[in-house]
Amino acid sequence: xxxxxxxxxxxxxxxxxxxxxxxxxxxxxxxxxxxxxxxxxxxxxxxxxxxxxxxxxxxxxxxxxxxxxxxxxxxxxxxxxxxxxxxxxxxxxxxxxxxxxxxxxxxxxxxxxxxxxxxxxxxxxxxxxxxxxxxxxxxxxxxxxxxxxxxxxxxxxxxxxxxxxxxxxxxxxxxxxxxxxxxxxxxxxxxxxxxxxxxxxxxxxxxxxxxxxxxxxxxxxxxxxxxxxxxxxxxxxxxxxxxxxxxxxxxxxxxxxxxxxxxxx
Amino acid sequence: xxxxxxxxxxxxxxxxxxxxxxxxxxxxxxxxxxxxxxxxxxxxxxxxxxxxxxxxxxxxxxxxxxxxxxxxxxxxxxxxxxxxxxxxxxxxxxxxxxxxxxxxxxxxxxxxxxxxxxxxxxxxxxxxxxxxxxxxxxxxxxxxxxxxxxxxxxxxxxxxxxxxxxxxxxxxxxxxxxxxxxxxxxxxxxxxxxxxxxxxxxxxxxxxxxxxxxxxxxxxxxxxxxxxxxxxxxxxxxxxxxxxxxxxxxxxxxxxxxxxxxxxxxxxxxxxxxxxxxxxxxxxxxxxxxxxxxxxxxxxxxxxxxxxxxxxxxxxxxxxxxxxxxxxxx
Ligand SMILES: Cc1cc2nc3c(=O)[nH]c(=O)nc-3n(C[C@H](O)[C@H](O)[C@H](O)COP(=O)(O)OP(=O)(O)OC[C@H]3O[C@@H](n4cnc5c(N)ncnc54)[C@H](O)[C@@H]3O)c2cc1C
Ligand SMILES: Nc1ncnc2c1ncn2[C@@H]1O[C@H](COP(=O)(O)O)[C@@H](O)[C@H]1O
Numbered sequence: 024x025x026x027x028x029x030x031x032x033x034x035x036x037x038x039x040x041x042x043x044x045x046x047x048x049x050x051x052x053x054x055x056x057x058x059x060x061x062x063x064x065x066x067x068x069x070x071x072x073x074x075x076x077x078x079x080x081x082x083x084x085x086x087x088x089x090x091x092x093x094x095x096x097x098x099x100x101x102x103x104x105x106x107x108x109x110x111x112x113x114x115x116x117x118x119x120x121x122x123x124x125x126x127x128x129x130x131x132x133x134x135x136x137x138x139x140x141x142x143x144x145x146x147x148x149x150x151x152x153x154x155x156x157x158x159x160x161x162x163x164x165x166x167x168x169x170x171x172x173x174x175x176x177x178x179x180x181x182x183x184x185x186x187x188x189x190x191x192x193x194x195x196x197x198x199x200x201x202x203x204x205x206x207x208x209x210x211x212x213x214x215x216x217x218x219x220x221x222x223x224x225x226x227x228x229x230x231x232x233x234x235x236x237x238x239x240x241x242x243x244x245x246x247x248x249x250x251x252x253x254x255x256x257x258x259x260x261x262x263x264x265x266x267x268x269x270x271x272x273x274x275x276x277x278x279x280x281x282x283x284x285x286x287x288x
Numbered sequence: 289x290x291x292x293x294x295x296x297x298x299x300x301x302x303x304x305x306x307x308x309x310x311x312x313x314x315x316x317x318x319x320x321x322x323x324x325x326x327x328x329x330x331x332x333x334x335x336x337x338x339x340x341x342x343x344x345x346x347x348x349x350x351x352x353x354x355x356x357x358x359x360x361x362x363x364x365x366x367x368x369x370x371x372x373x374x375x376x377x378x379x380x381x382x383x384x385x386x387x388x389x390x391x392x393x394x395x396x397x398x399x400x401x402x403x404x405x406x407x408x409x410x411x412x413x414x415x416x417x418x419x420x421x422x423x424x425x426x427x428x429x430x431x432x433x434x435x436x437x438x439x440x441x442x443x444x445x446x447x448x449x450x451x452x453x454x455x456x457x458x459x460x461x462x463x464x465x466x467x468x469x470x471x472x473x474x475x476x477x478x479x480x481x482x483x484x485x486x487x488x489x490x491x492x493x494x495x496x497x498x499x500x501x502x503x504x505x506x507x508x509x510x511x512x513x514x515x516x517x518x519x520x521x522x523x524x525x526x527x528x529x530x531x532x533x534x535x536x537x538x539x540x541x542x543x544x545x546x547x548x549x550x551x552x553x554x555x556x557x558x559x560x561x562x563x564x565x566x567x568x569x570x571x572x573x574x575x576x577x578x579x580x581x582x583x584x585x586x587x588x589x590x591x592x593x594x595x596x597x598x599x600x601x602x603x604x605x606x607x608x609x610x611x612x613x614x615x616x617x618x
Contacts (some may be wrong), residue, residue, distance in 0.1 A: 038431055042567065042589050045433045054430065123406045124397075148549065151568075153429050153436075155409045157397035164401035169366070169479040172394050185483075190390065191551055192490065192543045196483040203480075208549070209532070210542050248406035248444060252424065253437040261592045263581075271600035275608035278580070278598050283616050287557050287578055288500065288524055 025083040026179055028075045029138070030108065031131055031146040031159065032068035032090050034099060037061065038151040045256070052254040053120075054152075064102050067147030069214035071207040072103045074177045075145055076215065085109050087138060091130045093119050097230075104225035105217035111230040112138055118235070118242055126245035128161035133238035135166065138231075142201050143184060148173055148208040156206075163204035171197050175210035291324025292317060293381035294346065295372060297360075297391060298332045303342050306387040308457025311345035313385060313414050313450050315458060317423070320416035324382065329375055329469075331368050333358035340466045345458035348465045350375065356475040360391045366478040369398045374474035376403065381445065383423060385414075388449040400447035407447040408438055412454045423448065431548060432567035453552060453575050488543055493527040495546070500526030501555045501576075503546060505569075506533035507562020507583065507602065514540055517561065520610045523617060529553065531563045547572040561602045565590025582606060 037060050046055040056062075075086045086108040090100060095115055104111055114130055122130075135141060144166075149156035156172075163170030175194060176187035184203050188195040189210040199205075217225070235241070266281055268274035282288045292314045296307035307328065314326045328346035330338055335351040343349050352371050361367030372395065376384065384399065386392035388410045400407035412435075413426035422439060423446045429436045440446045495501065502517045502524075517528045529551070530544040546553055548568040554575030561582045563569060570593055573579060581594040582602045591597050598605050 036430070038568070039566075042433060042592075045430070047434055052436075054434075125401070125404065125406050128401065151431060154427075154431065154548065155397075155407075156393060157401075157407055157409055160394065160397040161401035164398060170398070171480055189542065190485070190487070193486045193488040195485045197480055198483055199480040209536055213536070246441075248442055249408055249438050249440055251436050252439050254429070254434055256434050259592060263591045263594045263597045265591075265597050265599060271598070271604035272608035274598045274600055275582075275605035276612045278582075278596060278605070279609045279612035279616065281596065282557065282580070288613065288616075 025085050026078065026142045027140065028078065028084055028086050028143045028145060029135060029141040030068070030071050030075050030086060030088050030103065031144065031162070032072065032088055032103060033065045033147070033150045033152075034062050034090065034092050034095055035065045035150055035152040037063045038066065047254050047256050049253070049255055052251050062096055062099055064099060065147050065150050067149060067207060067209060069102070069106075070209055070211045071145040071147050072106055072108060073214040074174065074207045074211055075143075076107045078177065078179060079107065087112060087141075089131060089134050089138070090114070091119055091127060091134070093117050100230070101225045101228070102217060104228055105221040106215055107221055111228065112233065113230045114233045114235070114238060116235050118245060121247065121250070122245045123247035123249045124155060124157050124161055125248050127158050128165050129240060129244060130238060131158070131162055132165045133240060134233060135162075137233060137238065140202070143177070143179060144168070144202065144204045145177070146204070146206050148206050159204050159206045166204070168202055168204050169199040170204040170206075171199055172206045173208045174205050175208060177205055177207065291379070291381050292322060292326045292383045292385060293376065293379065294326060294328045295384065295386045295392065295395070296328045296330045296343070297387060297389065298330055298335070298338070301337060303330060303338065305457055306389060306452045307343070308345070309452060309455040310385045310387055310450060311343065311458045312455040315345050317383065317414055317416055321418065322383065322416055327379065327381070329372065331357040331361070331371055340462045340464040343462040343464060344460040346462055346464045348467060349462070351466065351468045352471045353468065354471050354475050356478060357471070361475075361478075365391060365395050365398070366480050367475040369395050369402070370474040370477055371471040372399050373402050374471055375469055376445070378469070383446045383448065386447070386449040388451050392449050396447055396449040400445075403445050403447070405444035405447060406440070407449065408440075409449045410451050411448050412451050414448060414450070422446065428571065430567070432571040453554065488541065490543060493525065495527045495529055495544070495551050495553055498527035498553065498555050500524040500557045500559075501529045501553055502526060502559045502561065503529035503531070503563060504534055504561050505531035505563030506537070508534065508539070511539040513602075516606060516610065520606070520613065523610065523613055526555070531569050560590055561606060563590055564588050565593065
């Protein structure tokens, strides 16, 4: 019997945006989109898609992508489809810009209710915009499911999912009964690149869209518990002492002497 | 509702240093006007050696002992999450503080969502807003490129996880009371099971303890140059670290990774070679005292935080640096 796997993905500003192009509009507490740098699917979420596709490769599975957000760029959001996922479900509403995780969890849980049931719900380790690393944990609590974080391998077996959970030094093997929520980390290994065939197939697929109303939610349900008062770029003054020499090797030598002079080595 | 509940951690049978840092954060909130006292909760299978005197800054220490709570509990941290939720129900704190450790980063949000409230993760400051009587927190966002100040609205429990190494632990001897809280019923509902833990023992100096770190990035171009870094680290009695790009490429194991999603380190000298200094990498270096960079790009972000730098090709700079270090060592 085919497993049904939901993967939660988020559209975020490209975290590789050079620091010089990273700007904040303090009057509205928002990031100013860097010109010419499109948003991306959150990196860890592509690892989660990869984990789902590996399960699909190994057996039989249906992979459904779920995303809540606003200003979706369709070329970006279709990437998981072009990697091989089966369907894309979007909830798009300007209100999602200012909701907190409790709200996001409500939206995703309602999306799962509409499109489920699922055997596995995967997400990324953390979203690279607000770096909170908490939405999937909230989803598990809301749905009454077990949760395991930081997977570097996800293997469903009879009624359980066996997870290798990355530690800073090594890993743990954890088993949880299915259905379960699992977050995936980059230790899983690189996410596959879309093939040309995948891109063509994805271009023909239309996302399913769900409105707040269809999800049975109102703006009042999503009033944030935690709200951003101020967003700013901390000031930092460079105080670097550049060591120069006759050539690069000489500079290396002088660097060692300078560090010794200060008793640092 | 009243007071602050601090979720401490046990390390090698004693209250960990990071718990003292949480007590310092709680102390700051108390000084700013939070009333109701500070309770420190600790969990483990046998806590008979834990005494209030070990917890300066806590008005009371609450021990939760159960076999299911051994070593932070079974996989997925089910048991400690259930234990803290049960304790919360009993004492109804206004504020719950966790450390943003492997444990707290998961348990904090799980407890918060169980209560149906938000959590602020990885905070570097907490303050009481005197007007609202609620907590405001400061946290790095966008990989550390920006800082956000957040307010807790409404009247729910305020759950905060605090970045380790930011607050100085409270010093001295504790004079609080001690009590035991029974969680045997709560922890019986554990679902995820820890099958085994495989620890990769690193040889030599641990990165977290190293006084000198030689760290390599994508600019090294492959795994072989890491041998040169190791040679230099051995000369200086240090350890080798890496950027995520080098780990993801498979040049070194992920246990070498330093940064936001890797290790936090606090060496006296951090020599980075071929690392651009992305904010997510720098997030692991807030405790590093002297950052030294070798990078061929004079615009590299690493030079903004470095104290010393050489602009050049590491293949030319590093061998001369290492040779000089060897000569100096005699
Ligand atoms: C949510 C999130 C979490 C992350 N967590 C982490 C983390 O914990 N740790 C981490 O490190 N990264 C992390 N990253 C990744 C981070 O954003 C960067 O992509 C990464 O740190 C870049 O690694 P690098 O500096 O080695 O590579 P690059 O950015 O490619 O830099 C390579 C540098 O080498 C220099 N170079 C090239 N050749 C030479 C030469 N011959 N001599 C001298 N210099 C040379 C170049 O000038 C360049 O500056 C995270 C990213 C995200 C989105
Ligand atoms: N708006 C969203 N839509 C879909 N998935 C999300 C959303 N926000 C967070 N997630 C998922 O939750 C993970 C952790 O996000 P966060 O808790 O925001 O750091 C992400 O990697 C996604 O898998």
